Amino acid sequence: MENQPLTRHSDTPGVDALVNELIGRVADKWTLLILESLEEHGEQRFTALARLVPGISQKMLTQTLRQMERDGFVQRTVHPVIPPHVDYRLTPLGHSLGEAFCGVWLWAEAHLRDVHDARNAFDARD
Amino acid sequence: MENQPLTRHSDTPGVDALVNELIGRVADKWTLLILESLEEHGEQRFTALARLVPGISQKMLTQTLRQMERDGFVQRTVHPVIPPHVDYRLTPLGHSLGEAFCGVWLWAEAHLRDVHDARNAFDARD
DNA sequence: CCGTATCCGCCTTGATACTG
DNA sequence: CAGTATCAAGGCGGATACGG
Numbered sequence: 415m416e417n418q419p420l421t422r423h424s425d426t427p428g429v430d431a432l433v434n435e436l437i438g439r440v441a442d443k444w445t446l447l448i449l450e451s452l453e454e455h456g457e458q459r460f461t462a463l464a465r466l467v468p469g470i471s472q473k474m475l476t477q478t479l480r481q482m483e484r485d486g487f488v489q490r491t492v493h494p495v496i497p498p499h500v501d502y503r504l505t506p507l508g509h510s511l512g513e514a515f516c517g518v519w520l521w522a523e524a525h526l527r528d529v530h531d532a533r534n535a536f537d538a539r540d
Numbered sequence: 541m542e543n544q545p546l547t548r549h550s551d552t553p554g555v556d557a558l559v560n561e562l563i564g565r566v567a568d569k570w571t572l573l574i575l576e577s578l579e580e581h582g583e584q585r586f587t588a589l590a591r592l593v594p595g596i597s598q599k600m601l602t603q604t605l606r607q608m609e610r611d612g613f614v615q616r617t618v619h620p621v622i623p624p625h626v627d628y629r630l631t632p633l634g635h636s637l638g639e640a641f642c643g644v645w646l647w648a649e650a651h652l653r654d655v656h657d658a659r660n661a662f663d664a665r666d
Numbered sequence: 667c668c669g670t671a672t673c674c675g676c677c678t679t680g681a682t683a684c685t686g
Numbered sequence: 687c688a689g690t691a692t693c694a695a696g697g698c699g700g701a702t703a704c705g706g
Contacts, residue, residue, distance in 0.1 A: 433648045441567030486658025497667040514647030521640030522559045532612025
């Protein structure tokens with residue numbers, strides 16, 4: 415009935431809000447860096463991951479990994495040995511997220527200079 | 541000489557950092573919502589934009605628009621009339637960013653339920 | 667080794683008031 | 687209409703200490 419304009423979005427109100435919320439969650443700095451590390455290096459232990467992600471604190475690593483586990487992006491495997499051994503790996507869902515962000519990543523790489531120039535031009539105005 | 545594994549990233553150290561920084565900037569909640577509004581509805585005035593983006597404050601709208609203008613994503617056009625009339629529209633660069641995010645948007649739409657279910661499963665265990 | 671718990675500074679954000 | 691200015695509150699993230 416409604417003559418909705420053509421968009422790439424759902425026509426169901428409220429879904430957009432959920433989608434935005436989800437993207438906000440997922441577009442977190444540490445989430446993206448961890449995602450990247452796991453894509454590149456595969457399954458990793460906690461400490462190895464801490465070394466792979468530059469500048470992350472233990473707190474943020476734990477917190478972000480928990481959230482990614484809850485969202486179904488990573489699978490956490492605990493080996494009941496002493497000392498403890500915990501592995502993190504991407505789930506198929508997590509991998510698909512990485513692929514979705516690939517476009518943004520490529521865009522950022524491709525337009526790094528454009529943005530840089532735009533900023534310089536803007537800052538030099540007046 | 542290095543036997544680098546296949547990745548989608550630049551092999552130049554430091555570029556990744558810039559790319560991450562740029563994505564962090566761009567993946568902001570308000571930036572995405574404004575981007576979406578301008579893609580869907582085309583050129584808009586300040587007040588119209590404020591109505592199109594649900595829940596945004598005047599401060600955040602101004603701040604985000606300035607940042608997007610500086611980054612070269614939107615063009616700001618001031619019509620010197622009284623009362624003031626200011627239009628915002630996407631630049632080609634801004635539009636290309638929107639297209640890059642389209643993949644993430646589609647992913648989020650497609651996997652909304654997966655994430656929802658994963659969270660329920662996670663919260664229900666133990 | 668793999669976390670959790672606590673404290674604390676800072677940055678973001680929102681609310682409000684004011685201006686050209 | 688389209689902003690700027692100011693202030694207060696809250697969350698994020700780092701540092702540190704401790705536990706299984």
